[in-house]
Amino acid sequence: MHVLRVGFNYKTTPLETRETFTFSEDHLSQAVKQLAAEKSILENVIISTCNRTEIYVVADQLHTGRYYVKRFLSEWFEVPIEDFALYLQISENEAATQHLFKVVSGLDSMVLGETQILGQIRDAFLAAQKAQTTGTIFNELFKRALTFAKRAHHETGIGAQAVSISYAAVELAKKIFGDLKKKHVAIVGAGEMGELSAKNLLGAGVGQMTVVNRSLENAEALAKTFGASSATFDHLPSVLKQADIVISSTGSQEPIITKEMIAPVQMKRKGAPLFLVDIAVPRDIEAEAGQAENVFLYDIDDLQHIVDDNLASRQAAAAKIEHMIDGELVLFEEWIQMLGVVPVITALREKGLAIQAATMESIERKMPDLTAREKKVLQKHTKSIVNQMLKEPIKQAKEMSACTKREEALNLFIDIFGIENEVRTILDKQNYKESETLNSNGGSHISFPFLKHLPSK
Missing domain, CATH: 3.40.50.720 (NAD(P)-binding Rossmann-like Domain)
Known part of the structure; x- marks a missing residue:
């Protein structure tokens, strides 16, 4: 699974072209829904202002993601791809995420450090959420970016001094x-x-x-x-x-x-x-x-x-914010890496608690005279046993998110604890769109596509 940013901005695209590729507020909901229907596009947010039109997508493959976003732009605005491809800017994965943090912080604006873009991106994200075109990745990414921009402006005071x-x-x-x-x-x-x-x-x-x-x-x-x-x-x-x-x-x-x-x-x-x-x-x-x-x-x-004095102050603040963004990118990458582990850990806990619940039912059937207090004590201690038994396996599962062959390691973990059905149920509920393949032994294999582009530690 990959994050892509495709779009035009004031630095590289003439005004008349930017005007052509502007999404009206009235049609934005329809636009994100139409883009969501494209093959390979799993999530999307469209940001359209007087200075930029940028489309952020989560795609299952990079090359198909790029193609279907271009095709969507061509069909929506009725302009052949070759007429606008020269001006189109594309960034992928960490570069796309880094660009979003810079834009929302005002570092990519005509007026360095301006705050208007923060509200515009918030509105675009909320519009996409309302249209149900965001999911696990973008709900987290955009919330982090918006929260970070507010903190960066507050801590550095980048927008406090006049530059016009x-x-x-x-x-x-x-x-x-x-x-x-x-x-x-x-x-x-x-x-x-x-x-x-x-x-x-x-x-x-x-x-x-x-x-x-x-x-x-x-x-x-x-x-x-x-x-x-x-x-x-x-x-x-x-x-x-x-x-x-x-x-x-x-x-x-x-x-x-x-x-x-x-x-x-x-x-x-x-x-x-x-x-x-x-x-x-x-x-x-x-x-x-x-x-x-x-x-x-x-x-x-x-x-x-x-x-001039104020601009120099803003540029110094911008350098601080860029350094802060580096830290945010590391935290977001760690969160992404944990995505594959979360459903596995959840499934392990659910299975452990299901065994504990079944055990308690069996005890109560065989010992019907237990008092309420005795049941409460047994409930507490049997859950404690489960939690203590799961502590080390959960720690190992988290460490698997950083290893070179994380997907193979997670599937081995799933096989060892027999939680394949539980994991699939959780993935289906959370709309991870995981795919099923066959391993070399002819058995089933759970794929976590959003882990594939991440570097291992």
């Missing part, structure tokens, strides 16, 4: 003013940077927002999106009088806010602090405007220094 200009502007405002709930922010310019600033301000809980633009129509359109008020440049002095924070990002070739404009505004504001952030190139705010009393002016170079 607009976000850095908002974080700087928070450092100066603290709580922004009672602050009035003016967004000057209704373009992309203005919109990003408005989004970050909204996330920071800003109390009041005004969008100022040369075109009132554009100002109103952006303001409507964020529940803000709107104004044109003609009303800028009036807006400055009311605002605590101004973030400017227009396409003007000349300054929008000048020293002459700020001086009378500050007189009317009675010296209340005014925080000006100029993220435009060319600059929207004259440098001399920052010389006025209680006016704090930052331009894009100031913010870029903050971003």
